[in-house]
Amino acid sequence: MTKPGNGDAQKVSDGQLFELLRYSHIFASVIREILEIKLLNEVTPNSLTLSQFHLLKLISLNGKHQVGQVADFLGVSPPAATKNIDKLEGLGLVYRRQSKGDRRATLLSSSAKGRRLVEKYETLKAERLTPVINAFSTDELDQLARWLERFSLALLHAEESGEGLCFRCSAYFEEQCPVTHLHEGCPYQKVRGSHVTTTGEKEA
Amino acid sequence: MTKPGNGDAQKVSDGQLFELLRYSHIFASVIREILEIKLLNEVTPNSLTLSQFHLLKLISLNGKHQVGQVADFLGVSPPAATKNIDKLEGLGLVYRRQSKGDRRATLLSSSAKGRRLVEKYETLKAERLTPVINAFSTDELDQLARWLERFSLALLHAEESGEGLCFRCSAYFEEQCPVTHLHEGCPYQKVRGSHVTTTGEKEA
DNA sequence: GTAGAATATTTAACGGAGTTAATTACTAAC
């Protein structure tokens, strides 16, 4: 792994490459395990999965999605989405209702309880980031965010077999998704406009 | 979430905070899904889990670990480690042998096949990183790695309830683990010295 | 030196989340 002469353009040394591999992995693991899974378990006694939470968040942002859409969004099969929705519905976090236009379709909307949960999670997540923010200057934070974006895009574009590629923003979406041209029909796109405010649908 | 007045020190704007949350999540997801899971599935027709691969990697780096140690390392229960080892052993990637000193203990070592797999994965991973490397200057890559480290450390230190905290380097380890004082007895530490070369144990 | 506590691993029983295939209900095409 840290052998000499790995064949590639020798732009970076083996040591640099190792550091990059090491810290990108560690960063990814720490974000996922500490900032996401651990926090989620603290916020929900009923311990939701990350998938289930992302589902809840998407539904909170737009109360007009149907099951198939959110399945695509999560990157899972429709039956898996159904089961996740069952669980969220059982907890009173989301509701199902039949679509008027197409009576096969089920529309999903969040309850006030569901939206409160999303908001609580996001607030706490931002709080936990405070020590991180304090470890950087404002300019550094800006630069870091841009580099993370550049890194992710470079990786994703290289991979573009055109398949089910997605930026995996998990509802941290922006007006203009940078990978839309790779993956048409992203549910995030359908949610555009409601942006980041916790504007749910009607209450039940 | 992007509400005004989130209470915290107003060092960063809500927009900045959102960008940071968005891109740290996206980066973490892309690393995990594209650079790790997807790549692993391409390399192994028998589709190993990330856990199983990390286990194999650890064993490849040091052929003297016992089951309980690698269970700690993976952050799973001993029975889970046993089953993962069963699978790797069934594929001829690792071997079990009884410890001479303590006949309760099982020592684990990798086969040449196992080490080849690890090496192949790491080589391909480095290759996939080429477009990323080309998207940055050498100095930027250095800076990025250091920032990822600083970010991860800040997050981990803030969290330090002293529990099972770990840097989650998954065997991308360095001589001096920055969180050792938080988590004594890390299996990575026991592996120190063999560093990153693919130096396994005896062959069977 | 042997009884009893502690430790290392495995087995057994089970749960949760994912999969594919089949079913049900509805819509759309011709």
Next chain:
DNA sequence: GTTAGTAATTAACTCCGTTAAATATTCTAC
């Protein structure tokens, strides 16, 4: 109006994790 297609669900299964119990070995202490 029959037929093909689509949305969602149910059924049957797999995989990876869990805790509790079983087994084998070592350590402690009288």
